[in-house]
Amino acid sequence: MNKRCGRCSKPVYPTEELKCLDKVWHKSCFKCEVCGMTLNMKNYKGYDKKPFCVAHYPTTKFTSVADTPENRRIATNTKIQSSIKYHEDFEKQKGKLITIADDPELQRIKQNTQIQSEISYKGIKQTRDFMEQRRPDQAAQGNRYHFFLFSTMHFRF
16 A cells, blocks of 8 residues: 655655655655755745745744733733823923912911022122121111111101
């Protein structure tokens, strides 16, 4: 009982038998599926139980399925954590005006903050310190000046 060739399905005799890829082939039938080049046991590559030459061997390319629940969750978490998302939120909220009640307490706090800022940044504190250092020299003159101011004031009772 002779075996059948994997390509031509004719009987294969033991003298021209080639066993490869779970099939028996004639030596002349063992060719590349694409270009028809005659192959031997040293230069063939098998794919799907068919012989191929090195040039035409199909490569397997792995593709990822992008729309799985796990991938969606990862994409969402990445978007939330990315600096682009934070920057986008900042840009959206940057120009919004928030109105608050302008009560007397808030006005007092704003005025105190403004005064503190001017003292720190405009050098008012240094000017005041300099003037305080000059004060003892002006003490003798100051008494006459204050007396003059007091005597020229007009009081109404």
